[in-house]
Amino acid sequence: MRREELHVAIEARWPTLPVASTRQLVEAGIDDRLLTGAVRKGVLFRLRRGAYVRNSHWSQLKPWERDDLRIQAHYESTGGTCRYSHVSAARLHACSVWNCGPQFHVTTGYSNSRTSTGPDVKTHLFERAREKALTEEGWIFVRLEWPHLASPADVNWRVLAATARARIQNRPRSA
CATH class of the missing domain: 1.10.10 (Arc Repressor Mutant, subunit A)
Structure with a gap:
């Protein structure tokens, strides 16, 4: 053709x-x-x-606009299964960021090798160990991910559930 x-x-x-x-x-x-x-x-x-x-x-895009499309390309090629972080998440949501360059950030729950991702991907390990340590000290976490934000009722339920857990944990214990 x-x-x-x-x-x-x-x-x-x-x-x-x-x-x-x-x-x-x-x-x-x-x-x-x-x-x-x-x-x-x-x-x-x-x-x-x-x-x-x-x-x-x-061919009509400026270099920083091309960087934004590269992040979008990663999102599309992985089917949106990655957890984007740092300025990359902001760029995917069309927020304006300055001087961030072509590299983008993905947070994973596992440690991967540097050769398993492209040179433009910076992988961060999701810090469950730190979260676990803080939970053991009595901190309460509300874990929200992008799909939860589409449902205000879901966000509200998660916050109320965390508040209830905090009340139960902080009740004075009878002697």
Whole structure:
């Protein structure tokens, strides 16, 4: 297929967001053959394994805008299964941050090797040991994750449950 034909085919089927995963492209009718041809002919730019952007869009972006798309590409290529932290979480939520560079931060509950992630990923170990030590000292935690924030009732329930636990723990014990 010629470049112009690939360009027309991709533009007609491209999903609404600038970055699309392989799964999203297949759902939009862009099969492996069309995808491979579009990357080879420069119609699409592969941001990372499983995530693509239209080259016409990519070429117009400033360096910091490209960094934001790289984080979005990581999110799309992993199916949103990672826990993003630091400025990376803010960037995913379209908050303005300054001077943060191309690297992004992911927090995991396990220690992984440096070779299992790309050079642009900074992995942080989720500190359950510290949380456990503070719990043993009597601190109460309310663990909230992004899906919980979509439901104000869920957030309210979690805060009320933590408050109730604190009241029970702090009751004076009868002699």
